[in-house]
Amino acid sequence: MRRMPTRAKVEMAAYGASAAALAVVPSMEVLPAHAAAAAISGGSLWWLYRKAKTGDFARTIRSAQRLLGPVTGGVVYAAAAAAPGRPWWEIAVALGWGGVMAAWLPVTRSTWTPPAETGGPGYPPGFTGLVMRLWDDAEVAPGTWLEDIEQTVSPEHPDFTADVVALAGKPVPRLSDVDIAAAFGVPTACVTLADKPGHGPGRLRLTVAPTRRRGGGIEEVWAEVVARPGGAIPGSKIVHVKTFPAQGDLPARGMVLAEVEPGEVARINHEQLCSAFGVKAEELRLVAQSRGREALVTLYESAPLKGARRATRELLTLDAYGRYTIGTAHDGTDAKVHMQSAAGTFHGFLVGVTGSGKTVALALMCAAWALAGLANWVTSARPDAQMTAVGRHVDRQGAGAIFTWWMLKAAIALMDIRGRINGEVGHDFSGHSPYPGLVLVLDEFNSLVGDEALGDEIAQMTDVLAREGRKFGIGIVFAGQSLNLSKLGGEASLRDQVQGGIGVVLRIASASGGIAARQATGGLAGDVDIAEIPDRFNASMSLMDRMHGTVDDVPGETTQGVGHTVTGSEAVMMRTLYVHLPKDGSPDGLGEIFPEGGGINTLTEREIQELTELGLWHDWTMPPPSAGGDSGDAMPAFTGVEAGGGIGTLAPPPVAVKAKKATVKEQVLAVVDREMTAKEIRGLVDAAAGTVRNALSDLVTDGKLRQVDHGVYAPVHAPADV
Incomplete structure (x- = not known):
């Protein structure tokens, strides 16, 4: 049995009331009633006319069914109002109209529906x-x-x-x-x-x-496609299968826990696994993790990492286990990393190509260190506007091989200073030490150690700090598009020092899955399996679409910040927190994550005083001292620590710093001593024509040259009529 829904009852009652009104009201001389009936019927016809003009036949038919009652009722009303007196047929026609309308309810307005309760079993949704x-x-x-x-x-x-x-x-x-x-x-x-x-x-x-x-069921398919020799996870078998509905922003997902035989280690080929489940790797819907002989595969209904969460001081503050949140894991949980490794080091690594979100990740790390009371020195191969913004919130920040050499030299000497302090307090660095922890960030590390004059010294000092910095509270974080640690002696020992600390791998140069990760991190990621991150979600078009000539020029959403946290042999896919860090020098959001009030953690007064006495506490921009040369003008090597008296006595570089070649702008300023054409200037400057043209434009903008006419330039103070 089916029962009449409330909506149908209301409509039938309306037809009954309208039929009664049609039997009486039209014969009465009541102008407002006539006007209302005309408005209802005329408005319905006008609306039906508009629908018919759209050309959508199906919608026009549905509208006609919905408006059948008002339109036909208007016709009955007009006929009754036009007839003189009150003939008997007016009542018959009105009642007949009401009966017909009630008997045939338009299917697009009120349909018969099953009852809410049938007496049968209730089913979950x-x-x-x-x-x-x-x-x-x-x-x-x-x-x-x-x-x-x-x-x-x-x-x-x-x-x-x-x-x-x-x-x-x-x-x-x-x-x-x-x-x-x-x-x-x-x-x-x-x-x-x-x-x-x-x-x-x-x-x-x-x-x-x-x-x-x-x-076959999933067990059979798993055995045929995934667990077969040469499959995505060879030799594995399913232990448990579970599904979860969508929760908030987290899409619905299914999970498969599998394991290999005792004595074996689960190895995952991510691309093969995506193929087995019928998804594209660039969709980032499938996430696979391995730990020992177990593998956990999660397949999402849609990509779970499309949204980035805004960073806050609370998220970047250490929890009871010494961890802070650097991002959101693919399953919606906090992606946390340890401030210190189990061995007590502050070491770590961060790898990501340009546009992967590496600078934002570095900013988050620096903020977490600052909130934990650590001092921070940051260097990179070249000046960068975003890192300069971060530099306003940390103790020391600069760029170039010279700055890096002085920074590492000061850190080496600081170990000697802190060694004496350790002797006084009776222990190595701990949370109770009278000096703060210090983290050195070496961004674009490959370029720094590749510097022709200072690269070898930078590598040597970095190696010393990575090996011996733990007991002095000094950590090294390597960062770059890739890491080449071949210049550091004893790479295996260095990996042991660094692997246990923070490790973040963002989008890296495209290669072949885990091999690319091992190469890009210089071995610091160990043998962990890391899925490749594309530059955009759903960045590629299927071959079937290409075959059919499908054109889709809408780019996918950027994967900036998407990557993995790496700890030991475990990697978790996540997306870093978001903080506004513009490239154009406009206001940033760093003040929202660094310590409130703008305070900056620094070394103690004693440490700064001793570094000053050693000649190591300055702006770190002057060329390093020469170890000895033919020129008597060379800056003498500092002698703050006796020869052989400690690790702070590491000799400065044995080669003199090469003379810096004049920049294009400097050459232009040197040759323009009168009104000169651009062609004349290009003939006197050792640079490409386009570079000279750009330099001239910049110098005019900076007010260092004056443009007299199109293609004619003069010194700023030269007379206008020269």
Whole structure:
């Protein structure tokens, strides 16, 4: 039985009231009533005319059904109003109109619907309820029902497993695959009903897999595609399968836990795994993690890392375990990293190509160190506007090989100073030390150690600090598009020092999965399997689309900040927190994450005083002292520490710093001593024509040259009529 819904009852009552009004009101000389009837009927006709002009035939028909009552009622009203007196047929026509309208409710307005309660079993919402209802409606095995229904592929696929359960003390009938397939509308080969391990005949395991080959369940498909020799996870077998519905911004997901045989280690080929599950690697919907002999595969309905969370001081403040949140993991949890490794070092590494979000990640790290009370020195190969903005919130920040040489030299001497302090307090660096922890960030490390004059010395001092800095509270964080540690002696020992600390791998140069990660991090990421991160979500077009000539020039969303946190042999896909860090010098959001009030952590007065006495506490921009040369003008090497008296006595570079070549702008300023054409200037300057032209434009903008006419330049103070 079906019952009339409330909406239909209301509509029928309206037809009854309108019929009564049509039988009486038209014969009355009531102008407002006539006007209202004309407005309703005329407005309905005008609306129907507008729908007809759109050319959408289906919508016009639906509108005509909806407006049938007001339009025909207007016709009846007009006929009754035009007839003199009150003839008998007016009442008959009005009542007949009401009966016809009530008997034929337009299907697009009010339809008969099933009752809310039918006396049958209530089903849960979604896919689970649908499967249970289909089983009951088909009456394949009366007296049985389904439990533990789980989708095995993804929420978008109808493949599922379920337990068929009989009444207590009764077995599940041996059912025909044909009957089961008919109940769910799938091919017979896609259905399997088998005994469930650990249970009797009263509970059997049903597998329905219409989208899988050969009708097998996920266990069979896993064995055929994933676990086979040369597969995505060779030798693995499924331990558990579980699905989760969407939660907030986190899309629905299915998870598969698998393991390999004891004595083996699970190895994951990410691209093969994506192929096995029918997804594109660049969608970033599939995440795989391995730990020992276990592997956890998570397949999301959509990419889970498209949104970035704004950074706050609370997230960057250390928790009770000495960790801070650097981003959001793919499963919606906080992606945390330790401030110190288990060995007590502040070492770490950060790798990412241009545009991957490396500078933002460095800013987050510096803020976390500042909130924890650590001092921070930052250097990079070249000046950078964003790092300069970070530099306003840290103790020391600069760029270039010279700045880096002085910074490392000061840190080496600081170890000697802190060694004496350690002797006074009776312990190495700890949270109770009278001096703060210090983290040195070496951005674009490859370029710094590749400097022709100072690179070898930078590498040597970095190696010393990485090995011996722990007991003096000094850490090294290597950063760059890739890391080449070949200049540092004993790489294996260095990896042991650095691996346990913070490790972040963002988008790296495209190569082949984990091999690229090992190469890009100079081995610091160990043998961890890291999936490649594309520059955009869904960045590529399928070959089928290309074959059909599909044109899609809408770029995907950027993956800036998407990468992995790496700790030991474990990697977690995540997206770093977001902080506004513009490239144009406009106001940034760094003040929201660094310590409130703008305070900057520095060395102690004693440390600064001793570094000053050693000649190491200045702006670090002057050329390093020469170890000895033919010129008596060379700056003498400092002698603040006795020869051989400590690690702070590391000799300065044995080669004199090469004379700096004049820049193009400096050459232009040197030759322009009168009004000169651009052609004359280009003939006297050792640079490409385009570079000279740009330099002239910049010098005019900076007010260092004056443009007399098009292509004619003169010194600023030269007379205008020269």
